[in-house]
Amino acid sequence: MKTPLGLQALIDDGVIDDVLRPLKSGKEAAVYVVRSGGEVRCAKVYKDMAQRSFQQRVQYQEGRKVRGSREARAIGKASKYGRRQQETAWKNTEVDALYQLRDAGVRVPEPFGYFHGVLVMELVTDAEGFSAPRLGEVELDPGQAREFHQVLIRQVVRMLCCGLIHGDLSAYNVLVGSDGPVVIDFPQVVSAGGNNAARTMLLRDVNNLTANLGRWAPELLDTWYGEEMWALFEAGVLQPETGLTGRFTPDARIVDLDGVRDAINDARQEALIRQQGREAAAEAD
DSSP: OOOOHHHHHHHHTTSOSEEEEEEEEOSSEEEEEEEETTEEEEEEEEOOOOHHHHHHHHHHHTTOOOSSHHHHHHHHHTOHHHHHHHHHHHHHHHHHHHHHHHHTTOOOOOEEEEETTEEEEEOOBOTTSSBOOBGGGOOOOHHHHHHHHHHHHHHHHHHHHTTEEOSSOSTTSEEEETTEEEEOOOTTOEETTTOTTHHHHHHHHHHHHHHHHTTTSGGGGGOOHHHHHHHHHHTTOOOTTOOOOSOOOOOTTTSOHHHHHHHHHHHHHHHHHHHHHHHHHHHHO
C-alpha cells in the first residue's frame, strides 16, 4: 500500500520496514499494521485536533503535570504555541501511561517507542494470529464473561494503584487477545489524585465494563467494584492484589443511597444503549 505521510519519516529512519495495511481509524488517530525489524507491529499516527477539541479535553487534563514552566504558562494562556504544546502533551500522555502501566503489570499493548509523533507498539492478536477483536464485538458464555470481568477489574485496580484512571474505558477499547483482555487507548488517562472528577470517571469505567459483561452474566450487574476500590484507594490501603468482594454499602447518613444506585444504574443503562447502537450500526454496514 502507499505509505501514509505520517509514517514516511519512520521508514526513512529505518524504524519500520514497510506498511502492510490500515487497521483502524478514529477521531484522534489512525492505526496501521507495519513490519519493523522482522516483527509485525502496529503504528498509531495521531491526528492534529481542531481547536474545539481542546475544550472537550479539559476535564481529563486537570491534575496532569506539564513538562516545563514555559509550556505550562503557554497552555494556561491558550496561545498558539500553548495549543501546540497542549496537543503534544496529549499525545505524550498515552506513551508515558503505556510504559508506566506495562511496568506495573497491567495488560496493555507493549510499546516499542515513540518516533516523530508516531507510537509503535505490539499488534494484539487472537488465538489464530489475526488482529484481536474488541470486547464489544464478541459473544461470550457466562463463564467467559465472569472471567473477563475479574481480569479487567484487576487491571483497573492496578491502574488506580499507579494513580491513573483510564477515563474512557468500555467494551470498545478492550481487545480480546490470545491471552485474554488487553486495555487500549490512553490519551485521556486521568490523574486519580489530582482530578476532581476522578471518582466519577472511575465509576463510569467500571460500570461500562459491568454493563457489557452483565449481558452474558447478569449477576455482575449487582456488584459494586468501582465504589469498593475507590473507598480503599481513598483510605490509602488499596494494593495491586487487594482482594475485592464487589459489595459496598455507602454511609447512608451522608449519602443518598437511592440516588447513588439510580445514577449508577442509569449510567449502566446508557452504556448498554450506546453499545446496542454501535452493534446496530455495525450490522447495517
